[in-house]
Amino acid sequence: MxxxxxxxxxxxxxxxxxxxxxxxxxxxxxxxxxxxxxxxxxxxxxxxxxxxxxxxxxxxxxxxxxxxxCLLERSSAVEGDVVTIRCGAGEEWHSVVTWTVEHDWGGLENLALIPGTVGAAPLQNIGAYGIEQSSCFVELEALDVLSGATIIITKDECNFGYRESIFKHEYCNRMIITSVTYRLSTNPTVHATYRDVVDELVARGCTQPHVKDIFDSVVAIRSRKLPDPNVIGNAGSFFKNPIVDGQTFARLHEENPTLASYPQPDGTYKLAAAWMIDQCGWKGHREGDAGVHDKQALVLVNHGNATGQQILDLSTRIQQSVQERFGVALEREINVW
Ligand SMILES: Cc1cc2nc3c(=O)[nH]c(=O)nc-3n(C[C@H](O)[C@H](O)[C@H](O)COP(=O)(O)OP(=O)(O)OC[C@H]3O[C@@H](n4cnc5c(N)ncnc54)[C@H](O)[C@@H]3O)c2cc1C
Missing domain, CATH: 3.30.43.10 (Uridine Diphospho-n-acetylenolpyruvylglucosamine Reductase, domain 2)
Structure with missing residues (x-):
């Protein structure tokens, strides 16, 4: 070492x-x-x-x-139509998704092109286009730095939620994830409910989408919509979409009839943070090299030589203006070191 x-x-x-x-x-x-x-x-x-x-x-x-x-490892086992894969924490997420799609194993295709590694995926329970990694998650192996032992942590123990897990709380700085196991299917039901995905499939003339069709559509949408960190520094969505109760939603909706929102099964509403940030006039805003992306208001960018503190200060001002205008608190999605 x-x-x-x-x-x-x-x-x-x-x-x-x-x-x-x-x-x-x-x-x-x-x-x-x-x-x-x-x-x-x-x-x-x-x-x-x-x-x-x-x-x-x-x-x-x-x-x-x-x-x-950088722990690299990949294995798979197929039993009937159930496929179990186990991947080392250092494996690149998108490369793993591509590998599963090449084998026609369904489950992770909606999560194509999410940057990062397998080891970090459970931490914020990565999600996109109506799916979260928790939907295929079985268990993970982690090094418990308190005891020095490697332990198995099951799905129930992970407390997965919207961009949430136990690894952001009780297990923060205690468990280092070394590998993750997912269950996929050779005969999956694909998820094509998200508006962008549906539109892309229609544009491709695809009426009965399979795993590869969803994967290709997601890759195409993301390539068009999301800024590439190799071109402009960014960490994807900087803030979570806030979730509010029905009463708060009713008030906000009355005041802002075009507010983009997604009703949740428990009666709460997920609000589009990007819409609120845009309404506050931040989209495309730039202070030196720290800025807000000109097409995606949820993404803060480094135009070249921004410092982390400048980006952080900008994010605080965005939070304040959304709070003042809508009475809604924006929570950071990204991890600040
Ligand atoms: C352009 C772009 C688009 C994105 N789109 C999405 C999206 O659609 N959906 C989504 O959910 N996220 C998205 N993200 C965020 C990001 O891709 C995910 O959060 C990803 O899982 C981060 O992986 P990473 O390996 O880069 O983690 P890092 O950034 O290296 O680390 C993130 C956190 O995880 C911890 N961590 C990392 N590895 C381990 C480990 N082995 N054990 C314990 N803790 C660990 C770190 O300490 C840190 O706190 C996007 C990011 C970008 C730049």
Missing amino acids: FVHHNVDLAPVTAFGIHAIAESYVEVDSVDKLREAVAWARTNGVDFHVLGGGSNILVSGNVHGLVIRA
């Missing part, structure tokens, strides 16, 4: 913000992961786990040890 010092995190994070990690190591096995955690303990410093860096805003230089989880 080779620990580097004073490493610029810009090349390994999607925001591309220049910030220095005091110490940095890449590990490709559970043993090396244990060694890295022990190194941090021996040196009396904190550690921070990094996957693909696509959901992190580094707000300043990072003290302690950044551990990049």
Whole structure:
């Protein structure tokens, strides 16, 4: 295990913000992961786990040890029409989805082209186009840094919710995910209910979509709509879509008849944060190199040399203006270091 010092995190994070990690190591096995955690303990410093860096805003230089989880492993077992796959935390998410679609295994196709690694996917229960990774999730293996043991954590224990899991709360900084197991199907029911996906399928003349059709449609939509971090630094949606009760929704809807919203099964309403941010006039706004994307108001961008603090300050001002105008609190989706 080779620990580097004073490493610029810009090349390994999607925001591309220049910030220095005091110490940095890449590990490709559970043993090396244990060694890295022990190194941090021996040196009396904190550690921070990094996957693909696509959901992190580094707000300043990072003290302690950044551990990049590069554990690579893929296996599959087919029994009847049930397919069980197990992937190492360092596997690239989209590459895994592509692999499943190539085998015609259904379940993850709506989650194509989400940047990042398998190990981070359960953390915020990644989701897109009507599906969350929890719908196929079976269990994961994690290193419990308190006991040093690798343990299995089942779906029920993960407390998955909208961009939520136990790994953002009780297990934050305690469990390092080393592999994840998903259950897929050779005979799946595809999910083509989301407006964009339906429109794309219609445009392609596809009336009976299969797994590959959904995958191709999602890839096409995302390629058109979402800014590529290789072109402009960003971490996808900066804020969650807020969820409000029926009474709040009724008030907001009366005041704003065009407010985009999605009714939830429990009677609450998910509101489109992008719409509210746009209404407050932020879309395309730029302060130096920190800005809001000109086509997608939910995405904050680094035009080149923004600092993490500038992006963070901009996000706070956006939260304040949405609160003042709509009385709704926006919660950050991304992780701030
Ligand atoms: C252009 C773009 C589009 C996006 N679209 C979507 C979308 O549609 N839906 C969606 O849900 N997300 C989306 N995201 C966000 C992002 O892709 C996901 O959150 C992804 O899961 C992050 O993976 P990562 O490996 O890059 O995690 P990182 O950014 O490296 O880490 C994120 C968090 O997970 C922790 N972590 C990482 N690996 C581990 C591990 N092995 N064990 C424990 N903790 C770990 C980190 O400490 C950090 O707190 C998008 C991002 C971008 C840039």
